[in-house]
Amino acid sequence: MLVVDDVVKDYGNFVALDGVSLTVEPQAITAMFGVNGAGKSTLLRCCAGLSALTSGAVTIGGEHLPGSIEARRLTSYIPDEPVLYDDLSVIEHLEFIARMHDVDDWEERADMLLERLGINHRRDDLPVQFSRGLRQKTSLCIGLIRPFGLLMVDEPFVGLDAPGREALVELLVEVASEGACVLVSTHELGFADVADRCVVLGDGELVADGALSQADIAPFIG
Amino acid sequence: MNAAPATSNALEALHALRSARRSRRLEELHWVDTLYRLYVVVIVLCVGIWWLGTILGRSTPDARTIARIDEYGVTGLALTLGVLLLGAVRSGSRGGPLASEGPDVIHVLSAPIDRGAVLRRPFLHVLRRGLFVGASAGALFGEVVTSLLPGSRVGWLLRGIGLGAVAGVVWMAVAIGSAGRRRTRQFMGAAILGSIAVVGGEFLINRASHPTPSHRLIVSPLSIWAWGLFVGGPSKALLLVEPLGAPLAVGVFGMMGMFSAAVVVAAKGLHTVDMERAAYRARLVGQLRFAVSTQDLRTVLLLRRQLSSESPRRRPWFQVRQPKRSGLTGAVVVRSLRGIARWPISRFFRIIVLGLVSALAAVGGWRGGIVLFAVVGLCAFVAGLDVVEGIGQQIDHPTLAASMPRHRGRLMNRQLIAPIAALVLLGLPGATVAAVLEWNGGSGLAAAGLLLICWAAGGAVGGGVSTVMGPPDFALSIQSPETAFMLTAFPAVLSILSVGGPLLSAYLAARNGPVFPGFSRAIPPVLLLLYLGTVVITGKGEPVTRPKT
Numbered sequence: 153m154l155v156v157d158d159v160v161k162d163y164g165n166f167v168a169l170d171g172v173s174l175t176v177e178p179q180a181i182t183a184m185f186g187v188n189g190a191g192k193s194t195l196l197r198c199c200a201g202l203s204a205l206t207s208g209a210v211t212i213g214g215e216h217l218p219g220s221i222e223a224r225r226l227t228s229y230i231p232d233e234p235v236l237y238d239d240l241s242v243i244e245h246l247e248f249i250a251r252m253h254d255v256d257d258w259e260e261r262a263d264m265l266l267e268r269l270g271i272n273h274r275r276d277d278l279p280v281q282f283s284r285g286l287r288q289k290t291s292l293c294i295g296l297i298r299p300f301g302l303l304m305v306d307e308p309f310v311g312l313d314a315p316g317r318e319a320l321v322e323l324l325v326e327v328a329s330e331g332a333c334v335l336v337s338t339h340e341l342g343f344a345d346v347a348d349r350c351v352v353l354g355d356g357e358l359v360a361d362g363a364l365s366q367a368d369i370a371p372f373i374g
Numbered sequence: 375m376n377a378a379p380a381t382s383n384a385l386e387a388l389h390a391l392r393s394a395r396r397s398r399r400l401e402e403l404h405w406v407d408t409l410y411r412l413y414v415v416v417i418v419l420c421v422g423i424w425w426l427g428t429i430l431g432r433s434t435p436d437a438r439t440i441a442r443i444d445e446y447g448v449t450g451l452a453l454t455l456g457v458l459l460l461g462a463v464r465s466g467s468r469g470g471p472l473a474s475e476g477p478d479v480i481h482v483l484s485a486p487i488d489r490g491a492v493l494r495r496p497f498l499h500v501l502r503r504g505l506f507v508g509a510s511a512g513a514l515f516g517e518v519v520t521s522l523l524p525g526s527r528v529g530w531l532l533r534g535i536g537l538g539a540v541a542g543v544v545w546m547a548v549a550i551g552s553a554g555r556r557r558t559r560q561f562m563g564a565a566i567l568g569s570i571a572v573v574g575g576e577f578l579i580n581r582a583s584h585p586t587p588s589h590r591l592i593v594s595p596l597s598i599w600a601w602g603l604f605v606g607g608p609s610k611a612l613l614l615v616e617p618l619g620a621p622l623a624v625g626v627f628g629m630m631g632m633f634s635a636a637v638v639v640a641a642k643g644l645h646t647v648d649m650e651r652a653a654y655r656a657r658l659v660g661q662l663r664f665a666v667s668t669q670d671l672r673t674v675l676l677l678r679r680q681l682s683s684e685s686p687r688r689r690p691w692f693q694v695r696q697p698k699r700s701g702l703t704g705a706v707v708v709r710s711l712r713g714i715a716r717w718p719i720s721r722f723f724r725i726i727v728l729g730l731v732s733a734l735a736a737v738g739g740w741r742g743g744i745v746l747f748a749v750v751g752l753c754a755f756v757a758g759l760d761v762v763e764g765i766g767q768q769i770d771h772p773t774l775a776a777s778m779p780r781h782r783g784r785l786m787n788r789q790l791i792a793p794i795a796a797l798v799l800l801g802l803p804g805a806t807v808a809a810v811l812e813w814n815g816g817s818g819l820a821a822a823g824l825l826l827i828c829w830a831a832g833g834a835v836g837g838g839v840s841t842v843m844g845p846p847d848f849a850l851s852i853q854s855p856e857t858a859f860m861l862t863a864f865p866a867v868l869s870i871l872s873v874g875g876p877l878l879s880a881y882l883a884a885r886n887g888p889v890f891p892g893f894s895r896a897i898p899p900v901l902l903l904l905y906l907g908t909v910v911i912t913g914k915g916e917p918v919t920r921p922k923t
Binding site for chain 2: 165197200201202203204219221222224225227229231235236237239240248249251252253254294
């Protein structure tokens, strides 16, 4: 479970998050919407321990603070921009990340992920030569190859083709049903129909929360 | 899906990955190319040191010179070390020299492994870099000292290398240590500031209380450590015996203590890495390395500013109003002045420091080490790169300038007016120091003034030419980096000739008469050089396009 309690994050003159409180439950997909600059990515980075909070608290799995070893073990964060090594192939990336998390049966899982996301034929290629969409798929595979209790994905649909989107949605539903907390930041209104719960951020504040429909969310995001 | 526990196997995986990547890099290495580059570097270094030694020559110092070195040497060396270490704390406060790769930050530092263990090897690499850079700088320092003091050249070189290597490692360790917890940074900053205060205070007390200062009466750790090791030399340092006795022993143990403490504190604090800053730096450092490899000075400058969090001020220092009838030149000058009005304080400070360094180099050159005249020109060039922001913006955003019904090259030349004025103003403290130390007669003052104008114009034009020329062709920088380097160095040479030329001319003329005529004789060639620079700017600013036939 992810608990965000009155979190404030400011960058000097600019307040990115202004007292956000939120609880993300396991076995459910929570979709986070908001216009550009609403604070979605900042919130995810704070929860992943990549940004320090100005005030407030975040706990993961009951008691672990973001950035602590336990929290890192529990959290899989997939950033909006794929971050990949220039000199490792797709499969080498997956092997490395899997071994970093002590996954023994990684090959089977890697095959499954590559197949479902449609990049199995490029498994031995370097992602540095890929298009944005293929890099995004590689990044998704990396985030999903390892064990986690909390999956946070920032703008996962950017650059994906239609089969890739479908595969990703199926995978997200599967990991949620297996017990993980899933928090997805997106501009894709259609994802509201898949999510169990939707939250909307505006100017760094939580402006809507619940089982919202696309029509409920649309006014907040223009 | 439940999270499984991660064991130390992850570290093994990390080490395996790193060795695999290293092997792959080695496989891709072109040995002939690498050996050729190594050969060129070694030749250039050896010839450089030999040349420096030839130019500086060997002098037999008189008793007065030795007394002055004895009086100022300790304080000077100690304060220099202190200021360098303060620079290390500043570097640490902005993330420090340890820069991880972007994927390492996201995938490795975010994995459930001890971050200290992950960063240990990069930490050792950074220390090794500090060792080499410090030792090289120390060798140059030793070479300069050889020309000033009696003693064997090899001995001074070894001492310089030893002191430089220790200072380099301590610098890196302090910078890395300061990059972690704020409390550690504050402690290190306070300790270094305290040492500087003790050294400076001791010097002032000695000056006030004794006709002949006796700096060894008060224990100022930093100075005695450095001086003990440097004067005593590594060979004597090992024996811990006379001739300096106690100060030498304190020096050796002090340096070793400082060395060990800095490294231990830095190593212990590795796990406290600030992830936000690490991710930010990883992105910028990757781009910076690429820009350096393509010799793109403008991009290097911009990325360095970002790394130092140096951004324009929201509120300008002063308001610049556009006169109603200002014309094109007035509009361009006002635009440049508005940019200058938003400079962060650090940029003003940096240019003033460059001016002061230029002044000291000019004085040093005047007193015999004429190679230092080149340093004056080089400082002017670096300052020039920093001030020609108007031209830089025009290059960075070409569509804006392209939309104006004006000749872009001429617009750029007008952008030089405000930067030259700014350099004259910010170079005034340096010119004052030069006038006080060397050129303090009527003719000397005029010469200092003329030198300041040459410094400002040579720096701004050199900086402007470098900015409009941009990086050398990418293919050229890969295939023939030496040729690309010559193109990159051309604007710097322009600045060096524009500033160093008059200085050298005056230096040669001063043997037979007053200084000023020597300076003024060099002005026509300098004006010609500057004109050539503006021609390059005009041509590069508005490339000639001919219709295809």
